[in-house]
Amino acid sequence: MLQLSKKDSTLLIAVVVLTLLAPVLLNPFPESSALAQFNAGYPDLMQRLVIFGIFAIGFNILFGLTGYLSFGHAAFLGIGSYAAIWMMKLLTMNVIPAIIISVAVAGAFSLLVGWICLRRSGIYFSILTLAFAQMSYSLAYSVLTPITGGETGLQPNLADPRILDSALAEGQTPRANLFGIDMRDTYEVTLADWVFTFNAGYYIAAVILIAAFYMSIRIFRSPFGMMLRAVKSNQNRLNYTGVNAKPYTLAAFVISGMYAGLAGGLLVAMDTQVGAERMFWTASGEVVLMTILGGAGTLIGPVLGAGFIKYMENIVSKINKSILEQWFAVVPDGLQDFLINIIYPFVGKGWHLTLGLLFMMVVIFLPGGLVEGGQKLANLFGRNKTNNGPDSATTPTEQGNEK
Amino acid sequence: MDAAVLQILNGLDKGSAYALIALGLTLIFGTLGVVNFAHGALFMIGAFCAVTFSRLLGWSYTVIDETKTDFLGNPAKIEIPHIYDIFGQQTGDILIDWAVPLSILFTIPIMIAIGFIMERGLIKHFYKRPHADQILVTFGLAIVLQEVIKYYYGANPIPTPAPEVFAGSFDFGAFFGAKANSIIYPYWRLVYFGFAAVIIGAVFAFLQFTTFGMVVRAGMADRETVGLLGINIDRRFTIMFGLAAAVAGLAGVMYTPINSPNYHMGMDFLVLSFVVVVVGGMGSLPGAVLAGFLLGILESFASMSVVLEFIPGINQIIIYLVAIIILLTRPRGLMGRKGVMED
Numbered sequence: 175m176l177q178l179s180k181k182d183s184t185l186l187i188a189v190v191v192l193t194l195l196a197p198v199l200l201n202p203f204p205e206s207s208a209l210a211q212f213n214a215g216y217p218d219l220m221q222r223l224v225i226f227g228i229f230a231i232g233f234n235i236l237f238g239l240t241g242y243l244s245f246g247h248a249a250f251l252g253i254g255s256y257a258a259i260w261m262m263k264l265l266t267m268n269v270i271p272a273i274i275i276s277v278a279v280a281g282a283f284s285l286l287v288g289w290i291c292l293r294r295s296g297i298y299f300s301i302l303t304l305a306f307a308q309m310s311y312s313l314a315y316s317v318l319t320p321i322t323g324g325e326t327g328l329q330p331n332l333a334d335p336r337i338l339d340s341a342l343a344e345g346q347t348p349r350a351n352l353f354g355i356d357m358r359d360t361y362e363v364t365l366a367d368w369v370f371t372f373n374a375g376y377y378i379a380a381v382i383l384i385a386a387f388y389m390s391i392r393i394f395r396s397p398f399g400m401m402l403r404a405v406k407s408n409q410n411r412l413n414y415t416g417v418n419a420k421p422y423t424l425a426a427f428v429i430s431g432m433y434a435g436l437a438g439g440l441l442v443a444m445d446t447q448v449g450a451e452r453m454f455w456t457a458s459g460e461v462v463l464m465t466i467l468g469g470a471g472t473l474i475g476p477v478l479g480a481g482f483i484k485y486m487e488n489i490v491s492k493i494n495k496s497i498l499e500q501w502f503a504v505v506p507d508g509l510q511d512f513l514i515n516i517i518y519p520f521v522g523k524g525w526h527l528t529l530g531l532l533f534m535m536v537v538i539f540l541p542g543g544l545v546e547g548g549q550k551l552a553n554l555f556g557r558n559k560t561n562n563g564p565d566s567a568t569t570p571t572e573q574g575n576e577k
Numbered sequence: 578m579d580a581a582v583l584q585i586l587n588g589l590d591k592g593s594a595y596a597l598i599a600l601g602l603t604l605i606f607g608t609l610g611v612v613n614f615a616h617g618a619l620f621m622i623g624a625f626c627a628v629t630f631s632r633l634l635g636w637s638y639t640v641i642d643e644t645k646t647d648f649l650g651n652p653a654k655i656e657i658p659h660i661y662d663i664f665g666q667q668t669g670d671i672l673i674d675w676a677v678p679l680s681i682l683f684t685i686p687i688m689i690a691i692g693f694i695m696e697r698g699l700i701k702h703f704y705k706r707p708h709a710d711q712i713l714v715t716f717g718l719a720i721v722l723q724e725v726i727k728y729y730y731g732a733n734p735i736p737t738p739a740p741e742v743f744a745g746s747f748d749f750g751a752f753f754g755a756k757a758n759s760i761i762y763p764y765w766r767l768v769y770f771g772f773a774a775v776i777i778g779a780v781f782a783f784l785q786f787t788t789f790g791m792v793v794r795a796g797m798a799d800r801e802t803v804g805l806l807g808i809n810i811d812r813r814f815t816i817m818f819g820l821a822a823a824v825a826g827l828a829g830v831m832y833t834p835i836n837s838p839n840y841h842m843g844m845d846f847l848v849l850s851f852v853v854v855v856v857g858g859m860g861s862l863p864g865a866v867l868a869g870f871l872l873g874i875l876e877s878f879a880s881m882s883v884v885l886e887f888i889p890g891i892n893q894i895i896i897y898l899v900a901i902i903i904l905l906t907r908p909r910g911l912m913g914r915k916g917v918m919e920d
Contacts, residue, residue, distance in 0.1 A: 241707075241709065243709045243712065290901065290905065293905060293908075294904060294908065296708055297612055297708055297712070297855075297859070298855060298904060298908075300712065301851055301852060301855045301900070301904075302900075302901060302904060304848060304851070305852060305897035305900050305901055306897070306901070308848060308894075308897055309893075309894045309897045309898070312890070312893035312894055312897075313890060313893065313894060315893075316890045316893050317889045317890030317893070318890075455848060456844075459716065462713070462716075466713060519728050524724065524728060526720060526724045527720075527721060527724035527725065527728070529720065530717050530718075530719075530720030530721035530724060531717075531721055533713075533716075533717040533720070534714055534717035534718060534721065537710060537713045537714040537717060538699075538702070538714060541706075541710065
């Protein structure tokens, strides 16, 4: 199907089914139950899940395949966002031109940055990309305020020209749309005690995620992808065979920059505002965390990692002391206080502590991320104990990160 | 002329902090070959050691004084620090006033211990892993350390003043016979610069003139050969890690009066210190110091209004811009050694 091997097709179908049914799957708890707060099936969060999934897929094409660790990818996301919002201000509130221009601008910018940064590799490459991202962030915050809105950021106003749209009536707010379909259009289905929200914006983002995922499978399986893996495993040897690696790595860098721009454009399409903090280096760090946590160099890993982090971020930070007290209401008082005191630092505002610990654990014990963990579990309990061969759909590109 | 001198002076204190952190970073890199993203967190922990120490000194109990009343007519409550009971009121006050410089004594053993634990407990297992893994695990550690500090000390900056004696400013203008008040500079920043110079000098002297330092330098040049000569180089490198942690911690302690410490100060400095190390040349100690001061002074020159009028916003990006230019024209950095991190 679609020129994919059987295994890849299965993976693609799994992703399609999961994303399309997400509004149902992420709402497993009835509305009235105490667990309803762990439902993630609301549009805002689901949109973030898929958009950061796209961002991580793109990052993985660079880091997972070539091994170049960029610490500045948030810059491309931010620049895509700014380009998209300007399209919305000047041309039309339709999301199509905004998304196209965000990809194009991010691609052009990443071509420039990549052309300079890829002269070096290893830690130097990381520092160079970090320097570029920090420069973009500082400039967006200070000198470029006329273009970026500085600290306040940008959002569409009534007074914007929008030459393609008809003038808005007084009091009407400009809404992002796709040929008249408002991004915020939702359709709620109530089944017994469950409420499922189907959101237009989410489905547009989900379709783009599926397309992006398909693209990444094709890149992974292409001769070009093979070349990128060669760069990762031994660039010197590649050079000795007379191949110039630079065009390949540059292409990978630009592709992943365009993915980041796409994610930035989608963020604007879903929520029409943008601020410079999107480009801060912690945002770049976050996409690194997502990719590693899920499994760098695997197809599905980045999507899983992005989903996992964004879901946990929303859910864990919601837990507060009274919820903990509810949970441990059955245990004796002394033990209850003890348990709450132990758990409390890790939830609510302490979410970053949990994330940091989790991330360290993954890097130390499970360099292949969640995907590797899943495989190990499957090998442990699975029926195919004899089959220790790598699962071609999901294995890290380079067996064993142990150099 | 005055303006130029003032900018150089302004650059010195920031440059000192950059140089001290970068020195530790490059020391760890040169000896252990590890890229330590948690080094900024060590700087931050040092600063919080000073906070803890001044809180310890100020630790007090409440006494109800019947002779005085507060504005509601209740007996006044007076906080008496425990330290008064030990040293008497006069000495106690002096000790509390001098909390920041005194906390150096308290910080050194703590930082060395933290360095040992970090190296033996975590970093040791990452020598054979790729640099990307080292970056990632120390990055995770930095997040954890910073969140732990945030949990115990809160998210707000904690003001930690310098001793009274250093509260004012030094008038360079009057001192050198120029106009009075043309070049004034806070005393504490002078102290910081002097302190940084002493620490840097001490580290270099230690490496240059002691047998231990000689062995370490030999190990930096060729670890394997030193090992083959029957020297336990690993243990010495662990000690160097503790030393680098202590240098970062001391930089943090003395920085607290300049900027009130908060939990993310380490990350803010880390990014810049990495740029400093790369500009100076990975693994080169003089390079790190040189680049630290150079970039600190450049940054303060770039924030002069004359320059800003000419190129707006240059103060925000000058360091990164210089780093990019240096990396592209002199790939090894200003004083980088051949064969270190060439790929």
